[in-house]
Amino acid sequence: MSALLPEIRDSAIARVNPVAKLAVAVFLSVSLLLSIDVVSASVALVLVSILLFWSGLGARQFWMRTAPLWLAAPFAGLTTVLYGEDSGALLLAWGLISVTEGSLSLGLAITLRVLAIGLPSIVLFATTDPTDLADGLAQVLRLPARFVLGGLAGMRMIGLFLDDWRALGQARRARGVGDAHVLVRLGTQAFALLVLAIRRGSKLATAMEAKGFGSDTPRTWARPSRFGFAEAVLLAIGVVIAGSSVAAAVFAGTWSFILDQS
Amino acid sequence: MTALFPVHSVPGAHVRARDWGWRHAGRGAPAVSGLDLDIEPGERVLLLGASGAGKSTLLQAMAGVLGGEEEGDEFGSIQLDGRRPADARGRAGLVLQDPDSQIVLARIGDDVAFSAENLGIGRDEIWRRVRWALDAVGLDLPLNHSSSNLSGGQKQRLALAGVLAMQPGLLLLDEPTANLDPGGVREIRDVVDRVITDTGATLVVVEHRVAVWRDVVDRVIVLNPAGGVLADGHPDSVLEREGARLAAAGVWVPGIPPQVAARPDRASPGLDLLQAAGLSVGRTPFASKIPAVAASDLDLTLTEGTGTAVTGANGTGKSTLALTLAGLLAPVSGALNATDALARGLPPSPIRWRSRALLTRLGTVFQEPEHQFLAPTVRRELAIGPTALKLAKSETSSLVDDLLERLRLAHLADANPFTLSGGEKRRLSVATVLATRPQVLLLDEPTFGQDAVTWGELVSLLGELVDGGSSVVTVTHDLSLVEAFADRELVLGATTGVRA
Numbered sequence: 001m002s003a004l005l006p007e008i009r010d011s012a013i014a015r016v017n018p019v020a021k022l023a024v025a026v027f028l029s030v031s032l033l034l035s036i037d038v039v040s041a042s043v044a045l046v047l048v049s050i051l052l053f054w055s056g057l058g059a060r061q062f063w064m065r066t067a068p069l070w071l072a073a074p075f076a077g078l079t080t081v082l083y084g085e086d087s088g089a090l091l092l093a094w095g096l097i098s099v100t101e102g103s104l105s106l107g108l109a110i111t112l113r114v115l116a117i118g119l120p121s122i123v124l125f126a127t128t129d130p131t132d133l134a135d136g137l138a139q140v141l142r143l144p145a146r147f148v149l150g151g152l153a154g155m156r157m158i159g160l161f162l163d164d165w166r167a168l169g170q171a172r173r174a175r176g177v178g179d180a181h182v183l184v185r186l187g188t189q190a191f192a193l194l195v196l197a198i199r200r201g202s203k204l205a206t207a208m209e210a211k212g213f214g215s216d217t218p219r220t221w222a223r224p225s226r227f228g229f230a231e232a233v234l235l236a237i238g239v240v241i242a243g244s245s246v247a248a249a250v251f252a253g254t255w256s257f258i259l260d261q262s
Numbered sequence: 263m264t265a266l267f268p269v270h271s272v273p274g275a276h277v278r279a280r281d282w283g284w285r286h287a288g289r290g291a292p293a294v295s296g297l298d299l300d301i302e303p304g305e306r307v308l309l310l311g312a313s314g315a316g317k318s319t320l321l322q323a324m325a326g327v328l329g330g331e332e333e334g335d336e337f338g339s340i341q342l343d344g345r346r347p348a349d350a351r352g353r354a355g356l357v358l359q360d361p362d363s364q365i366v367l368a369r370i371g372d373d374v375a376f377s378a379e380n381l382g383i384g385r386d387e388i389w390r391r392v393r394w395a396l397d398a399v400g401l402d403l404p405l406n407h408s409s410s411n412l413s414g415g416q417k418q419r420l421a422l423a424g425v426l427a428m429q430p431g432l433l434l435l436d437e438p439t440a441n442l443d444p445g446g447v448r449e450i451r452d453v454v455d456r457v458i459t460d461t462g463a464t465l466v467v468v469e470h471r472v473a474v475w476r477d478v479v480d481r482v483i484v485l486n487p488a489g490g491v492l493a494d495g496h497p498d499s500v501l502e503r504e505g506a507r508l509a510a511a512g513v514w515v516p517g518i519p520p521q522v523a524a525r526p527d528r529a530s531p532g533l534d535l536l537q538a539a540g541l542s543v544g545r546t547p548f549a550s551k552i553p554a555v556a557a558s559d560l561d562l563t564l565t566e567g568t569g570t571a572v573t574g575a576n577g578t579g580k581s582t583l584a585l586t587l588a589g590l591l592a593p594v595s596g597a598l599n600a601t602d603a604l605a606r607g608l609p610p611s612p613i614r615w616r617s618r619a620l621l622t623r624l625g626t627v628f629q630e631p632e633h634q635f636l637a638p639t640v641r642r643e644l645a646i647g648p649t650a651l652k653l654a655k656s657e658t659s660s661l662v663d664d665l666l667e668r669l670r671l672a673h674l675a676d677a678n679p680f681t682l683s684g685g686e687k688r689r690l691s692v693a694t695v696l697a698t699r700p701q702v703l704l705l706d707e708p709t710f711g712q713d714a715v716t717w718g719e720l721v722s723l724l725g726e727l728v729d730g731g732s733s734v735v736t737v738t739h740d741l742s743l744v745e746a747f748a749d750r751e752l753v754l755g756a757t758t759g760v761r762a
Binding site for chain 1: 322325327351352355358360362363364365366367368369372375376377379380381382383384385388389392409410421423424425427477525545585589590591616617618620624625626628632633634636637645646650651680694695698726
């Protein structure tokens, strides 16, 4: 498990109830998806970056965690630049590829947007312990315990699946069937892992039931999950970031509501 | 153990079965039938029976986790304190054989609290119970310690603590020490003894190894595979009366060692096959580039016609060494070279061989048989190796028939390997490797959790292979295996060395 979840250092953001973080991440994402323009994304990105100072993430951890995003964002932008909807002056044309002023600014807007949505989401959850999130979902949002704890127990098994996967690969090599094409090998090995996963899952379900899980008795929670001042502050910050970015875009005249067919 | 916390004594639970039986969905014969049984509060029972006599089924029934109509058909009645066990959640606590499958949450404190939460206990009382239960099992770690980062014995203590936090009146243990090294076995036995003495709960334990529990229990019940109870009474009288029959059914009865075939013509060692010099072994953790070294500075030569046992406490790198010798894991440093007698024209380093080339040279039996099963039937499972070697159909089929006979698997030829019992799975996993006649055989804990009959068969077979000229290496905690089969012992740990 530690391979998937780095140590969570204590920080202002780490202490906030995960449900508040989830709400902020969702709220920011939705507000940034409403328009595709450079200004709203830039403003949100700058404000979110300031917030990162309270995350308690080390530099190395930050870059490791967000690495996929730094790759994905420019790619999404580049694709838009090369193949996206053209408008304005033509800058370059080569076969299917055409770069125009319009597609260039659209590409930039997409890149910034992927970052502005992705960064806070990744960072908020890099500072969240899954157990705390489950506590919050069950106690604050009142989601069913069966669903929340089932998911949480399943997550713990991911570490076991990593070991299983490695053992399966070694066993295949030992059995003389490890020379097949890599895709064939991955396919059959994935199926074998699925079979093992189902067996592990049903054993875990029996163990949980043996510990009284799933009975009619109302369940109590050993760890309180509270919603207080810190949570309200983070929510307010989220609203301010979303509000400022939208307001800036409207003020600058770049706001383009995605549902407007213009 | 200091009494930091007041002892929670609980009224022991009473179990009553009347003509009780259970048939798993989709099976013809019932797992248990015609069972009449009374277990009084505070009794300590060792539940014995041949493999397939329904011991685990009975434990799960007493714990109320057998499930509803989709899972199987129930006959007669079984009651816990006069109620259906499923309606008496929390009265019975069940600890299963595999500690890994019982951990639910990521931190040990939360994992122990989980069961108390399910019973609707108040928050303050939950944490009191958590600290008491961890103290009772002697797991002296912070509450936020990771539940993954524990030894086998610690994991089993954690599982026990989780069950104790419910303060059950009936403690049910299903082979709780089958996956532990000898030190771990004694630890868990002593912890259970102390907890039962302190709480006064009723105990029912299923275990092949009678000697471990004999002094803890005051009653032995032997289930009859044909239905009902075979013997029931004080351990001494039951073992005296039924000992021979139990031993024949695979139970480890003190004073009756398993049957092992004699080895009249001991082979003298032949050619050297594999040489390790200054070898360090280790695995590379997920998302890391640097291997974590498990054992280092190993010097070892594997020779034809010798049996080698690799021993040492948990975590000393025994399995990692076996995987490295087997050509499945790259050495971290040092030399591991096959001689010409083994390499037969291939480069000396086994990790560079193709998968098919390993088949006739280095055979590996994994600790977890399920990891190495690939086919939907036992017969096809055995044919995989010979087929990969491109042997003729007729040759493959006579080879497979021969192995099926030899390892008593013929009646299971068309069964799915995953549906076999523990002992059958182990025999099959050994047979799959024998099918390609490798010069070197490496087995990881081949006798773990096996009943006495399977144990005797395995030891006889390994002896036969060594005398036939193979080099056989077993990683093991099992001292009787070392004694019965090994020509020399490599002890890993603080003082790594070879004993002749």
